Amino acid sequence: MSARKQARNQGGRPRDGRVDGAIASAVLDLLAEVGYARLTMGEVAARAGVGKAAIYRRHATKQEMIFDVLVQGQFLAVAPDRGSLRADLAAVLAEIADSMASPPPGTVPGLLADIHADPALLDRFDAKYLDAQRRTLTEILDRAVARGELTTGPDPAVLNALLVGPIFAWLFLLSESPDQLPALTSALVDAALAITSPRPAAAPDDSDSEVAT
Amino acid sequence: MSARKQARNQGGRPRDGRVDGAIASAVLDLLAEVGYARLTMGEVAARAGVGKAAIYRRHATKQEMIFDVLVQGQFLAVAPDRGSLRADLAAVLAEIADSMASPPPGTVPGLLADIHADPALLDRFDAKYLDAQRRTLTEILDRAVARGELTTGPDPAVLNALLVGPIFAWLFLLSESPDQLPALTSALVDAALAITSPRPAAAPDDSDSEVAT
DNA sequence: TGGTTTCGATACTTATGGTTCCGTATGATG
DNA sequence: CATCATACGGAACCATAAGTATCGAAACCA
Numbered sequence: 001m002s003a004r005k006q007a008r009n010q011g012g013r014p015r016d017g018r019v020d021g022a023i024a025s026a027v028l029d030l031l032a033e034v035g036y037a038r039l040t041m042g043e044v045a046a047r048a049g050v051g052k053a054a055i056y057r058r059h060a061t062k063q064e065m066i067f068d069v070l071v072q073g074q075f076l077a078v079a080p081d082r083g084s085l086r087a088d089l090a091a092v093l094a095e096i097a098d099s100m101a102s103p104p105p106g107t108v109p110g111l112l113a114d115i116h117a118d119p120a121l122l123d124r125f126d127a128k129y130l131d132a133q134r135r136t137l138t139e140i141l142d143r144a145v146a147r148g149e150l151t152t153g154p155d156p157a158v159l160n161a162l163l164v165g166p167i168f169a170w171l172f173l174l175s176e177s178p179d180q181l182p183a184l185t186s187a188l189v190d191a192a193l194a195i196t197s198p199r200p201a202a203a204p205d206d207s208d209s210e211v212a213t
Numbered sequence: 214m215s216a217r218k219q220a221r222n223q224g225g226r227p228r229d230g231r232v233d234g235a236i237a238s239a240v241l242d243l244l245a246e247v248g249y250a251r252l253t254m255g256e257v258a259a260r261a262g263v264g265k266a267a268i269y270r271r272h273a274t275k276q277e278m279i280f281d282v283l284v285q286g287q288f289l290a291v292a293p294d295r296g297s298l299r300a301d302l303a304a305v306l307a308e309i310a311d312s313m314a315s316p317p318p319g320t321v322p323g324l325l326a327d328i329h330a331d332p333a334l335l336d337r338f339d340a341k342y343l344d345a346q347r348r349t350l351t352e353i354l355d356r357a358v359a360r361g362e363l364t365t366g367p368d369p370a371v372l373n374a375l376l377v378g379p380i381f382a383w384l385f386l387l388s389e390s391p392d393q394l395p396a397l398t399s400a401l402v403d404a405a406l407a408i409t410s411p412r413p414a415a416a417p418d419d420s421d422s423e424v425a426t
Numbered sequence: 427t428g429g430t431t432t433c434g435a436t437a438c439t440t441a442t443g444g445t446t447c448c449g450t451a452t453g454a455t456g
Numbered sequence: 457c458a459t460c461a462t463a464c465g466g467a468a469c470c471a472t473a474a475g476t477a478t479c480g481a482a483a484c485c486a
Contacts, residue, residue, distance in 0.1 A: 011429065011430050011431075011484065011485040011486065012429080012430040012431030012432070012483085012484065012485075013430075013431045013432040013433075013482070013483040013484055014431080014432075014483075014484065015431090015432070015433095016432075016433075016483095019432095019433085035330060036326070036329075036330065037326075037327075037330040040472085040473060040474085041473075041474065041475080042473075042474090045434090045435095049434085050433085050434070051433070051434040051435055051436090052434095052435085052436095052474095052475080052476095053432090053433080053434080053435085053476090053477090053478095054432080054433065054434075056475070056476085057431095057432080057433095061474085061475085062473095062474070062475090105329070106326075106329040106330055109322070109325045109326040109328075109329045110326045110329070110330070112322045112325070112326065112385065112386070113249070113250070113319075113322040113323045113325065113326035114250075115322075116249075116318070116319040116322045116323070116385065117248060117249065117250040117251075117319055117323070122388065126388065130386075130387060130388075154400075155396070155400075157383075157387060157389055157393075158379075158396065158397055158400050160382070160387060161378075161379040161380075161382040161383045161386075161387060161389070161397060162379050162400070162401070162404060164378075164382045164386055164387075165374075165377075165378030165379035165380065165381055165382030165383070165386070166371075166374040166375050166378035166379065167374075167378065168378055168381060168382060168386060169373070169374040169377045169378030169381060169382075170370075170374045170378070172325065172329065173325070173343075173374075173377055173378070173381060174343060174370060174373060174374060174377075175335065175339065175343075176370055176374070180370075183368070183371065184371055184374060187367075187371050187375070187408055188375070190407060190408060191375060191404040191405070191407055191408050192404070194403065194404055194407030194408075195400055195403060195404050195407075225452085225453075225454075225460075225461035225462030225463070226451070226452045226453055226454090226461075226462045226463035226464075227452080227453065227454085227462080227463075228462090228463065228464095229452095229463075229464075232463095232464085253441095253442065253443075254442085254443060254444080255442080255443085258465090258466095262465085263464085263465070264464065264465040264466055264467090265443095265444090265445090265465090265466085265467095266445095266446085266447095266463090266464075266465075266466085267463080267464065267465075269444080269445080270462095270463080270464095274443090274444080275443070275444090
């Protein structure tokens with residue numbers, strides 16, 4: 001329904017590839033300067049030295065434009081084998097933390113709200129971003145099972161929430177400093193390992209009844 | 214700077230308390246019907262059977278209005294002593310999960326975006342919501358230390374992110390079903406306990422260097 | 427060369443939120 | 457009981473901005 005694919009050109013002037021870059025740069029700049037809510041299409045066009053038509057030819061709506069610019073840049077690396085489950089988790093975690101901390105302030109919450117306001121955007125988000133995340137995560141878990149570190153893989157969705165959630169909460173719910181992210185991620189790796197391995201040994205913690213009332 | 218406090222009335226017609234309720238109901242209804250983004254002040258006024266002036270007399274802006282309506286209803290219970298750290302954590306977790314799952318779909322992300330778009334709102338959010346959350350959490354931790362379940366309390370902020378984050382991610386980042394929330398929360402309690410107690414015993418996991426490249 | 431599509435630029439339509447009037451109602455103060 | 461300050465519902469007004477349409481020119485293919 002949108003003119004996102006320009007591929008089958010049966011003649012006609014081809015798209016200027018430099019325009020896409022100019023739009024993306026303008027969006028990122030303005031996002032940093034005026035914030036998510038105050039970004040206007042007119043400003044993007046002016047900043048990019050481009051007509052509004054050129055923008056709407058590529059992105060059906062303002063929300064899609066921002067989505068495209070922000071999500072396009074996110075290449076969730078394929079997570080090369082780091083040798084151990086712990087190392088793999090730490091690597092993915094660092095990647096996720098970076099992808100959330102690097103956009104201009106307020107960008108991620110704004111984008112998330114727009115995604116939830118438009119079912120089509122939510123589908124694209126699921127297909128483009130979440131799917132890749134799920135894939136790398138199950139990949140890592142399968143690897144750990146193959147290594148013998150895990151007997152049974154845990155629910156990938158639970159693990160995903162456990163990894164991504166605290167990072168998001170740290171930055172956008174609790175508004176804690178990004179500088180302290182490493183401390184959080186290291187704790188997260190421990191937590192994730194604790195979840196994945198059913199129970200290392202006889203730990204003195206299933207003592208729901210030993211404490212006084 | 215806003216006219217939120219009407220207290221010191223030196224004569225004059227007092228506010229009609231029923232108006233506040235009508236506004237709140239209208240906001241919640243419309244949030245459920247048309248979603249966060251498509252909510253308009255005119256509709257709120259019409260639905261509440263109220264003039265727009267009555268709304269702006271109470272809430273300086275649309276964002277503040279929604280914030281007030283949504284956050285006012287959140288009374289983070291004081292977390293009575295459930296006897297064990299595990300039980301206390303489970304109780305708080307259930308409370309948090311409910312407060313996030315109950316508002317109409319899209320409401321929480323929308324509100325979060327607005328909060329991050331306005332520093333004043335973010336301050337109020339911190340003072341009104343986060344502070345209570347921090348307080349109950351440290352309370353629970355202190356209790357556990359007093360019980361002897363913990364030697365040293367962990368960073369409350371980290372624990373907070375670990376509890377709230379996955380719930381949020383489950384619902385609004387991964388778009389998983391709210392029905393499966395209990396499974397997540399139970400896993401979260403385990404993870405939190407694993408974080409709080411430094412290390413139960415010699416676990417076979419700090420093997421970062423033993424594996425081949 | 428002709429047809430098609432893109433380009434930057436501009437004008438236009440439409441929708442909506444914030445604000446400010448209005449005339450009226452209500453209650454406290456004295 | 458009279459006055460005054462503030463509340464009320466309703467409606468008008470203004471500014472902003474998303475999205476569309478149009479324009480003349482340029483680029484590419486057949």
